[in-house]
Amino acid sequence: MNIGMSTPDYSHLSSKDFHDVYEPAEDTFLLLDALEKDVEHLHSSRPCICVEIGPGSGIVITFLAQLLKSMAFFLGVDTNPKAATSTRRTADQNGVHVEAVTSDLLSALQPRLEGSIDVLIFNPPYVVTPSEEVGSSSIASSWAGGKDGREVLDRLLPQVSKLLSPKGSFYLLVIKENKPDDIRRLLAKQNLTSQVLLERRAGPENLSVMKFYRDPTLCS
Ligand SMILES: C[S@@+](CC[C@H](N)C(=O)[O-])C[C@H]1O[C@@H](n2cnc3c(N)ncnc32)[C@H](O)[C@@H]1O
Secondary structure, three states: OOOOOOOOOOOOOOOOHHHHOOOHHHHHHHHHHHHHOOOHHHHHOOOOOEEEEEEOOOOOHHHHHHOOOOOOEEEEEOHHHHHHHHHHHHHHHHOOEEEHHHHEOOOHHHHHHHOOEEEEEEOOOOEEEOOOOOOOOOOHHHEEEEEHOOHHHHHHHHHHHHHHEEEEEEEEEEEHHHHHHHHHHHHHHOOOOEEEEEEEEEEEEEEEEEEHHHHHHEEE
């Protein structure tokens, strides 16, 4: 369902900020559209804890906070400290509260978050690149995904079911080169069902937003 939400204001971020922080692009906007499309599910599941890994500018987690208009806790974790700062600034600019911390995936926070994340979002560094480019200290770490564009994502995938609450959903942005069917099979082994929420071609990239969740009809 499209409810005509506008994109969060990020006019406070300049080209100087985008020298160090991922600038919203087609992938970002597809993720916003997918969250808006899934608004009925998001509202009805009454999420308490919402986490975005790699928020960059912060517009996705800010959009979710606006969409839910709830008392949920919103957290962004990014390896790039400047992305954490931009995320806080974007939330402030749009009148919502988002906590933002610098962290490699969920690292030290994981034990406290296990089994409690109701909404987990990740638009990972997904571009196929040489492995040496993954995790650099430059802006390239925003997109450099190494082999199959999966090297960062593959460190998160084994943890997804453990992190999600019983009603939790995981929203993931992928491109065709990331082998979405393989991701689907890996998460099916954790008893997570998948759905493609939206797909779009942007230049050379075939982007999709996938959603993973526990299907209550399959629970014993
Ligand atoms: C493709 S950008 C997406 C940014 C934003 N979510 C968007 O959609 O515009 C990927 C983001 O993931 C962050 N990132 C890369 N590796 C990470 C890691 N190991 N842990 C947390 N964040 C990471 C990058 O710094 C960057 O902000």
